[in-house]
Amino acid sequence: MKLVVIDDHPLVRKALVSLLSNSDIEEIKEISNVEEAMSIIVKDTPEIAMIDVRLGKENGLEIVRRTKEMKLKTKFIVLTSFISQEEFLKAEEIGVDGYILKDAYPEDILYALSVVRRGKKYYDPAITEKKEDNLINTLTSREKEVLNELGKGLRNEEIANNLYISEHTVKKHVSSILAKFNLNHRSQIVCYLNEIKIS
Incomplete structure (x- = not known):
């Protein structure tokens, strides 16, 4: 070589x-x-x-x-x-x-x-970890809450009840998270969360 x-x-x-x-x-x-x-x-x-x-x-x-x-x-x-x-x-x-x-x-x-x-x-793992941290930091505090609920495998209705917001609002937050993470499906969010720790 x-x-x-x-x-x-x-x-x-x-x-x-x-x-x-x-x-x-x-x-x-x-x-x-x-x-x-x-x-x-x-x-x-x-x-x-x-x-x-x-x-x-x-x-x-x-x-x-x-x-x-x-x-x-x-x-x-x-x-x-x-x-x-x-x-x-x-x-x-x-x-x-x-x-x-x-x-x-x-x-x-x-x-x-x-x-x-x-x-x-x-x-390098140190670089990908920093990239993940930066992605999380692009989320609003409410989006981080929705993200944590998604990580539990909850449906939109359950997330809405837990966070005292409407199901429509949950859908908007999920769409925003997908866009920021450049993902297409909510199942991909769950896979992503399995690899990192959300603070």
Whole structure:
């Protein structure tokens, strides 16, 4: 496997290369900026590129966007020090294959590589937990109450009775929750709640 490490910090690049050199990767190249990265990706089409979002004054996601537009087959794993909801959502939107924090254990980084190499997505658990927290925080206090009742498997009529509101109001809140969570059915809400803890 050919791999490119794209980061503007030499120490980070050296540490990653040292870690990955003990794996089955046959070739690792180091890049520090967008134009060099695009040149290497177009020329060599590495299987995976590990990329920092913040490359000095440049944005590493620009490399992903341009590569996707050119329909090249390189997969991308964002390796970053910061959890930015805006950057994470943008990375998801343009088709990043993995997202992991730089303070992850070496074995987690190697695991992320193996997952992405098999054609699947990998997101650092710390990032997905933050995303879930942010989704919950978009709800109003009443929507959170309705969400908790949905988690008990209650019908709209039962929720209305428990919260002393009309069934019509419950339906409106359920529709709003579905929209905010980008879900289609209330059964998906129950599945979602089984995976996280609502405070």
